[in-house]
Amino acid sequence: MKLYNFFRSGTSHRLRIALNLKGIATDYVAVDLRVEEHLKDAFKSVNPQQLVPALDTGEQVLIQSPAIIEWLEEKYPTPTLLPAGAEARAHVRALAAIVGCDIHPINNRRILETLRKQFGANEDAINAWCGTWISAGFDAYEALMATDSQRGRFSFGDAPTIADVYLIPQVESARRFKVDMARWPLISAIDKACGELDAFKLAAPMAQPDA
Numbered sequence: 001m002k003l004y005n006f007f008r009s010g011t012s013h014r015l016r017i018a019l020n021l022k023g024i025a026t027d028y029v030a031v032d033l034r035v036e037e038h039l040k041d042a043f044k045s046v047n048p049q050q051l052v053p054a055l056d057t058g059e060q061v062l063i064q065s066p067a068i069i070e071w072l073e074e075k076y077p078t079p080t081l082l083p084a085g086a087e088a089r090a091h092v093r094a095l096a097a098i099v100g101c102d103i104h105p106i107n108n109r110r111i112l113e114t115l116r117k118q119f120g121a122n123e124d125a126i127n128a129w130c131g132t133w134i135s136a137g138f139d140a141y142e143a144l145m146a147t148d149s150q151r152g153r154f155s156f157g158d159a160p161t162i163a164d165v166y167l168i169p170q171v172e173s174a175r176r177f178k179v180d181m182a183r184w185p186l187i188s189a190i191d192k193a194c195g196e197l198d199a200f201k202l203a204a205p206m207a208q209p210d211a
């Protein structure tokens with residue numbers, strides 16, 4: 001399989017973590033967002049939405065990291081990235097959605113480029129924008145962790161789930177936008193626990209060939 005991705009992209013990062021947790025190797029195809037390679041025709045023919053990641057399975061090109069991660073879970077159920085039980089699954093999916101639906105999309109490159117070019121935002125304003133939405137999401141995530149009576153080493157229990165798959169790239173991004181992680185000790189502890197696992201270490205932006 002071919003993974004079209006970019007080292008610093010949070011959605012690429014989350015997919016790399018999921019692939020590593022499943023033990024699936026892919027060929028790395030770098031799409032350099034810094035030079036807008038994703039906006040060129042060559043990549044448009046891979047993903048008409050012109051966003052990374054995209055996973056070419058050999059049979060079809062999958063796009064949208066949530067859809068690809070669900071496909072992985074269905075196609076390669078072991079090890080599972082979801083807990084047992086509908087209630088627990090809903091909780092873990094909600095944690096992932098805090099990041100995937102309510103933090104990442106409004107801090108995406110194209111949004112930040114619009115803020116810079118159309119609204120004159122400088123880098124301090126960009127950091128403040130990202131910090132606002134990261135903080136709102138992380139405050140809720142931390143509160144949910146704090147009230148989880150069965151809290152373990154990870155976002156849910158003692159094994160990584162899709163919640164961690166989404167969370168860790170967002171922590172990476174928070175640091176890049178100079179957000180002080182000290183405000184969220186439980187998230188920071190999860191980040192540390194994940195950082196001890198090869199699946200997370202090998203997926204990190206700075207471990208990628210295009211870094």
Ligand SMILES: N[C@@H](CCC(=O)N[C@@H](CS)C(=O)NCC(=O)O)C(=O)O
Binds near residue numbers: 033
């Ligand atoms: N919902 C999509 C979002 C993909 C996405 O926005 N990817 C970013 C990188 S993290 C991207 O390609 N951005 C290009 C741009 O904003 O110009 C997914 O989860 O796959």
